[in-house]
Amino acid sequence: MSVRIFRGHERVDAIAADDRGLNYGDGLFETILVHAGEPVWWPEHWRRLAYGAQRLGIPLPEEAPLLAEARSLCAGQDRAVLKLVLTRGSGGRGYAPPADPRPTCVLSLHPLPPPAPAHIALRWCDTPMAVQPALAGIKHLNRLENVLARSEWSDPDIFEGLLCDTAGRVVCATAANVFARIDGIWRTPDLALAGVAGIARDWLLAHEDRMEVTVMGRETVESADAVFLCNAVRGILPVARLGARHWPVDPVTTDLRRRLAAAQPAFAFQE
Amino acid sequence: MSVRIFRGHERVDAIAADDRGLNYGDGLFETILVHAGEPVWWPEHWRRLAYGAQRLGIPLPEEAPLLAEARSLCAGQDRAVLKLVLTRGSGGRGYAPPADPRPTCVLSLHPLPPPAPAHIALRWCDTPMAVQPALAGIKHLNRLENVLARSEWSDPDIFEGLLCDTAGRVVCATAANVFARIDGIWRTPDLALAGVAGIARDWLLAHEDRMEVTVMGRETVESADAVFLCNAVRGILPVARLGARHWPVDPVTTDLRRRLAAAQPAFAFQE
Structure with a gap:
């Protein structure tokens, strides 16, 4: 290093x-x-x-x-x-x-970390994220919640875990933001009370249509037509599984990845 | 250093x-x-x-x-x-x-930090403490809430600030626990959801009678007959003022300090 x-x-x-x-x-x-x-x-x-x-x-x-x-x-x-x-x-x-x-x-x-699988598996974390408007959105160094959440599993087949806040609202993954498509609209949690506003999330919200910042519960993610995670190191990560829920390969997500790679060639290796 | x-x-x-x-x-x-x-x-x-x-x-x-x-x-x-x-x-x-x-x-x-006044003045902090059962009670290194709360004032006459959690329950001062006497009972906030369980607080709960761990709001502290802070460096700090509320010197608190000093001579300098 x-x-x-x-x-x-x-x-x-x-x-x-x-x-x-x-x-x-x-x-x-x-x-x-x-x-x-x-x-x-x-x-x-x-x-x-x-x-x-x-x-x-x-x-x-x-x-x-x-x-x-x-x-x-x-x-x-x-x-x-x-x-x-x-x-x-x-x-x-x-x-x-x-x-x-x-x-x-x-x-x-x-x-660079080892490449992620083409379609990743998620779990729900038990560790809640605290509601703290004074710190929400920024990438500060108080990250014990993320550490505890990431400590919950060691199964290498599970790539990431999703966290909810103490009121049960979905916030993010331990090191990525989450998007879920419902009725053709990509929805991502509002981060006014908890979570980090990611650079890849911001890029998507600024450059793509049919994106919405919203409050969502677990059931919204589980019933979505497609789900992906994103962050500034890995770009867009299509989700294949969350607990018992399985999703097929989603052409809309594939398309989003292509547009991200076109805008930011660093992510072209994903293709 | x-x-x-x-x-x-x-x-x-x-x-x-x-x-x-x-x-x-x-x-x-x-x-x-x-x-x-x-x-x-x-x-x-x-x-x-x-x-x-x-x-x-x-x-x-x-x-x-x-x-x-x-x-x-x-x-x-x-x-x-x-x-x-x-x-x-x-x-x-x-x-x-x-x-x-x-x-x-x-x-x-x-x-050693400069001595505290014999009777200290407090304020309420605006920064809320997050409700986070996974971290409550322990003295971990995620202390941005304390830093932000302590940044709220620079008036040297204010010695400490009290914090409430995001639901309005009193938790602690930025670097001390708080006790408030109501009807002859010293009450201190329950720390199952936020705050640090201090060593001086533990000593008081273990060695003194008429102590109670409870949930309390601002009004409980403001209407108390006496209030003190405590921590392991300063021992017991009698409170003279919190915003508009003033308290006279309280013989019961003076007595508590004497008993703490008798048990732990390091605190005898306070007498």
Whole structure:
């Protein structure tokens, strides 16, 4: 794993023990696909990071020097994953944020995960997601819910798990957003109360017709005509199974994947 | 700040960039008062850490070598704060916990915070605490709610803020538990759905009569005959004011403080 750590814009050797990212999860992250030596959807990732930083009151570092560092890490990588972690920096005793925080930024390069099956199997997770409007939508570092949900199964045939909030509304998978087609409309959960607004989800909502953000229960997903997951590393993942429910290969989803790949060639490998 | 970092029981120089504590808040912590060179309430802190580790599925390190390290850090310190952070260790891409985690433990020594006023002033925080039974009660590293709540005010006359959960039930202060006396009974919020079960709170519930764990709303606290906060660093903090509500000095609270100091001499400095 190649890693570069910055305190403000100064390169440093290590994460400080009093970093608020470690002590409180006081920060944000982005998981970015690397393709042909370039971070994919960088502007979209940066925009989400900026929005999260504004929500948490963390000063956003300058973009240009970090992008230059990111590019230099990605150089020569045909396919990889770039992770960016931004924390409020040092100050790990006492919750009050320092008056003049010097954020920490960690850039790390990782191998692409093994390819997903062409049609994935899901399960329902028992771990609920908390309703927390103050944190919903942003990709913050408080991810114990995702960790506990992902710990629920080890069966390698199950690719992902779906989570509901404490009121029983579907939110997302542990590391992806979910779309379910009902009466010709793709519906994806509203994330005002829980969940992370994914970059691939945003792309779909912005570029495709017949998409709707809504509140849905388990039965909506289970009775849908087709279901897929999506995230910024894997693109669109058609779902073949959720518990006892099976779905056939869905030409509409195949078509969506083609249009995503046409718009963003990094996802063309899925074809 | 003196710091010692361990991976398993091996001393290491730095926190790894892929530590799950940093990446997901996947861990726990304890904030321990140091008095006369010794960590105060160590067995109680260790028991809570063990309980949290069991809840999160993090292997608990052996106690004896860590206690020896803690003692050696605390040696010669008349009054200080020892912080212990335990994380699931490395493995920061992908939520699935490693099959064979090697936990990280960070011990750090900090100066005692400035003394609290003899009678403190509180406010209500707007940030709600999420209802999350999977995480309630334990002192995990997902503390953005506390950070956001503590960011709500900078008035130095306000010592602490009280939080309610998303359903309006009182939970705790940003870094303390709360007790309110009604009809001669000290009532403290039930923490099955949110909040951290504090060591000082546990001590009071185990050693004092006329204590009750209950569900309470704001109005219960505001109409109480007396209110105090407590935590393991500061002991019992009598409350003089909450918004417009003022309380006179309360002899019953003074008495409780005396009994705590008699049982645990580290808190005798409050007298």
